[in-house]
Every structure is written in C-alpha cells, then in structure tokens.
Amino acid sequence: MQFxxxxxxxxxxxxxxxxxxxxxxxxxxxxxxxxxxxxxxxSNTEPIIRVISEAKNEELAQELINKIKKIIx
Numbered sequence: 001m002q003f004x005x006x007x008x009x010x011x012x013x014x015x016x017x018x019x020x021x022x023x024x025x026x027x028x029x030x031x032x033x034x035x036x037x038x039x040x041x042x043s044n045t046e047p048i049i050r051v052i053s054e055a056k057n058e059e060l061a062q063e064l065i066n067k068i069k070k071i072i073x
Contacts, residue, residue, distance in 0.1 A: 001069065003049040007042045010049075014040060014071055038064040040072075 003010075011029055024030040028041025028050075036055030043050060051068050055061040 001049055002047060004047050010072065017071060036060055036064060038068055040068055
C-alpha cells in the first residue's frame with residue numbers, strides 16, 4: 001500500500017496498539033499471535049509499505065492484514 005509518511009512514527013503507533021504481543025523489529029515490525037503473525041515493512045525502493053500475514057487459514061490472515069491497514073490509514 002502507498003505510504004509516504006514517517007515509518008518510525010508509524011512503527012511506534014503500531015507497537016503501542018499491541019502491547020501484549022511478542023514482536024520482532026529486525027525487518028519492519030512482525031507481530032506474533034498464538035497461531036499466526038503479521039509483518040509490516042517499508043520498501044527500500046518504492047514509497048510503499050508491505051503488510052504480510054501467515055495464519056492457519058486465509059480468512060484469519062486477511063483479518064490481521066485489515067487490522068493493520070486501518071491503523072496505517
């Protein structure tokens with residue numbers, strides 16, 4: 001999705017919304033859930049953010065992506 005703002009500020013905002021989730025911030029932000037995860041990372045070559053998720057089913061993965069998209073907008 002298109003993004004031209006401050007990724008550091010967005011990162012702080014996202015991390016504050018999920019205070020109890022385990023996270024990895026080595027390559028963007030990866031938020032872990034019991035059987036799924038969602039990752040938000042800024043592209044180094046385009047003004048976009050990638051939101052990637054893996055879950056036990058496609059519906060849950062899409063729910064996680066949509067939750068993050070609402071925060072980004």
